[in-house]
Amino acid sequence: MQSLRWIWGYIKKFQARYFMGLLLVLVVSSLNMLNPYFAGKIVDRVIYGHNEDLLWPLLGAMVGVTFCKAAIRYGYQLMFESVSQSVIFKIREQLYNRLQRLDFSFYDKTKTGDIMARMTGDIEAVRHFTAWSIYIIFENITTLLFAIGFMFYIHVPLALTLLTVTPIIGLFAYRLSYDVKPTFSAIREQFSKLNSVVQENISGNRVVKAFAKEDYEIEKFSVENTAFKEKNLESAKVWEKYLPILDSLAGLLTVLMIFAGGIMVIRSSLTIGELVMFNSLIWALNNPMRMAGWLINDVQRFIASAEKIEDLMNTEPQIVNPANSKKINTSLGVVEFNHVSFGYGEEQVLTDISFKAMPGQTVALIGPTGAGKSTVINLLCRFYDTDRGEVLVGEHNVKDWNIRELRENMAMVMQDIFLFSDTIEGNIAYGVPDASFESVQTAAKMAEAHEFITRLPDGYDTIIGERGVGLSGGQKQRIALARALLKDPAILILDDTTSSVDMETELRIQKTLKTFNQGKTCFIIAHRISSVKEADLILVMENGRIIERGKHTELLMKKGYYYNVYKNQYGNFDGMHREEEVIVNGTQQI
Numbered sequence: 001m002q003s004l005r006w007i008w009g010y011i012k013k014f015q016a017r018y019f020m021g022l023l024l025v026l027v028v029s030s031l032n033m034l035n036p037y038f039a040g041k042i043v044d045r046v047i048y049g050h051n052e053d054l055l056w057p058l059l060g061a062m063v064g065v066t067f068c069k070a071a072i073r074y075g076y077q078l079m080f081e082s083v084s085q086s087v088i089f090k091i092r093e094q095l096y097n098r099l100q101r102l103d104f105s106f107y108d109k110t111k112t113g114d115i116m117a118r119m120t121g122d123i124e125a126v127r128h129f130t131a132w133s134i135y136i137i138f139e140n141i142t143t144l145l146f147a148i149g150f151m152f153y154i155h156v157p158l159a160l161t162l163l164t165v166t167p168i169i170g171l172f173a174y175r176l177s178y179d180v181k182p183t184f185s186a187i188r189e190q191f192s193k194l195n196s197v198v199q200e201n202i203s204g205n206r207v208v209k210a211f212a213k214e215d216y217e218i219e220k221f222s223v224e225n226t227a228f229k230e231k232n233l234e235s236a237k238v239w240e241k242y243l244p245i246l247d248s249l250a251g252l253l254t255v256l257m258i259f260a261g262g263i264m265v266i267r268s269s270l271t272i273g274e275l276v277m278f279n280s281l282i283w284a285l286n287n288p289m290r291m292a293g294w295l296i297n298d299v300q301r302f303i304a305s306a307e308k309i310e311d312l313m314n315t316e317p318q319i320v321n322p323a324n325s326k327k328i329n330t331s332l333g334v335v336e337f338n339h340v341s342f343g344y345g346e347e348q349v350l351t352d353i354s355f356k357a358m359p360g361q362t363v364a365l366i367g368p369t370g371a372g373k374s375t376v377i378n379l380l381c382r383f384y385d386t387d388r389g390e391v392l393v394g395e396h397n398v399k400d401w402n403i404r405e406l407r408e409n410m411a412m413v414m415q416d417i418f419l420f421s422d423t424i425e426g427n428i429a430y431g432v433p434d435a436s437f438e439s440v441q442t443a444a445k446m447a448e449a450h451e452f453i454t455r456l457p458d459g460y461d462t463i464i465g466e467r468g469v470g471l472s473g474g475q476k477q478r479i480a481l482a483r484a485l486l487k488d489p490a491i492l493i494l495d496d497t498t499s500s501v502d503m504e505t506e507l508r509i510q511k512t513l514k515t516f517n518q519g520k521t522c523f524i525i526a527h528r529i530s531s532v533k534e535a536d537l538i539l540v541m542e543n544g545r546i547i548e549r550g551k552h553t554e555l556l557m558k559k560g561y562y563y564n565v566y567k568n569q570y571g572n573f574d575g576m577h578r579e580e581e582v583i584v585n586g587t588q589q590i
């Protein structure tokens with residue numbers, strides 16, 4: 001019922017068209033009674049009554065009714081199809097919008113394959129139900145009711161005899177519906193799992209090939225595929241158990257009609273023409289019974305899919321705009337973390353993080369992998385909310401900001417670079433779609449990407465494959481950097497952005513960034529000392545805490561973690577790093 005109420009919420013908008021369609025179904029159901037009536041009349045009046053003049057008009061009427069029904073059916077099928085397409089258009093749109101609003105914590109938990117199953121198979125089940133199942137059910141029920149009414153009109157005792165079988169059929173149909181529902185939910189679940197395996201395999205096909213794990217992947221797929229087959233078979237077993245029963249009952253109905261009707265004809269309480277009418281109408285009783293299994297199948301499939309879609313639509317993002325998000329006009333680049341602690345789940349990832357960055361400053365985060373550097377950035381962009389403490393941007397808690405406004409003032413090059421299957425120009429202009437070609441080029445030049453782009457056969461019009469296939473790691477990083485620079489944000493975040501770029505190119509990028517960053521707050525996460533040494537403030541992180549802070553020279557003097565990393569990366573001090581040697585060892589040793 002809940003699923004029907006839910007789908008009605010969408011059909012309601014097109015109710016005029018939908019009810020018009022149902023009305024036409026009703027007309028066809030009533031027209032279904034005419035041909036059996038005319039057939040009976042031909043037998044009684046033309047064949048036995050020898051009134052041959054009536055033959056052609058009655059046959060003509062039968063042909064007329066047949067064409068009329070076909071024309072009306074064509075009309076209402078179009079109506080149902082157009083309503084169902086509009087309905088699933090809306091559902092698809094709402095689902096997609098919901099997916100845009102859901103935050104990182106949702107995507108952390110949900111598999112892409114599950115989402116794809118919602119957007120494809122489940123939506124198709126809803127379409128099938130609105131475009132086909134509803135009207136077929138309505139047509140079967142109304143035809144059945146008209147047939148019962150008409151049978152009572154023709155001959156009450158025979159009608160009553162036939163109706164004795166129908167409650168038994170109803171009972172089996174109900175049992176089928178009850179038993180088959182859980183099997184459909186199980187099929188939908190398994191379909192999602194199968195989808196996830198396929199999706200992961202396609203996304204990770206390079207890893208699969210690199211590790212020569214094709215056989216393992218085939219085996220993994222086979223497990224889920226077998227489970228999917230089993231679930232379908234379990235479901236089929238349930239309804240196949242009932243289908244022959246329903247079918248046999250329908251067959252028995254014909255036998256019962258011939259038996260009881262024959263006796264009545266022999267006893268002259270029924271004419272042969274009337275028996276022919278019953279015989280022609282019996283399909284109207286049989287058909288719903290034969291179809292019941294399939295239709296219940298469809299309805300249960302619809303319910304299972306509708307529940308899943310509804311679940312997704314009702315999933316609320318955890319990061320939401322404040323009730324009265326203030327219009328914040330302030331110095332955007334001021335970023336402050338005040339005693340911030342955070343964990344993605346139970347385990348604490350950040351502990352008591354505090355620092356302040358002013359516009360024009362560059363803050364670098366360095367530390368071992370898993371130290372929590374990217375997590376700091378996740379909180380700054382409000383991809384997650386802090387557990388304790390506050391994150392301030394422009395002197396206001398990020399929770400008071402309108403999320404879109406907050407993020408519009410930031411540009412980020414993420415560690416895991418994602419490029420769209422679009423032209424290079426389209427990718428760079430992603431954040432500023434109306435940017436001129438010149439500004440796209442300028443951003444690419446700043447990111448040291450212009451040169452290699454112009455060397456490509458189609459230059460900026462080169463279409464890059466999904467996730468940037470066809471480009472090297474360093475090239476992808478530079479395009480992503482250009483995309484961030486074009487946005488010209490108040491806060492620029494570079495998470496491991498130049499890790500795949502050679503030292504020389506990195507140096508040139510750093511020089512350009514120095515001019516670009518004037519007045520902006522820049523966050524750099526890196527593992528290379530060369531990427532962070534120019535920063536105004538370097539935060540060294542370990543196990544979610546800041547263990548050292550200061551400028552490059554200050555940190556070297558501390559001879560702690562940073563100093564060790566420096567030594568590991570540069571080896572023994574040499575001429576090139578004489579400046580640092582002076583700082584660390586003092587002047588007298590030179």
Ligand SMILES: Nc1ncnc2c1ncn2[C@@H]1O[C@H](COP(=O)(O)OP(=O)(O)OP(=O)(O)O)[C@@H](O)[C@H]1O
Nearest residue numbers: 108344345349368369370371372373374375376415
């Ligand atoms: N979405 C997430 N859900 C649960 N745990 C996470 C999530 N993202 C990161 N973590 C965990 O939080 C910790 C800090 O991760 P984070 O990515 O911030 O480290 P990092 O210092 O940026 O590491 P790296 O230098 O390798 O990028 C790690 O233990 C990681 O496993």
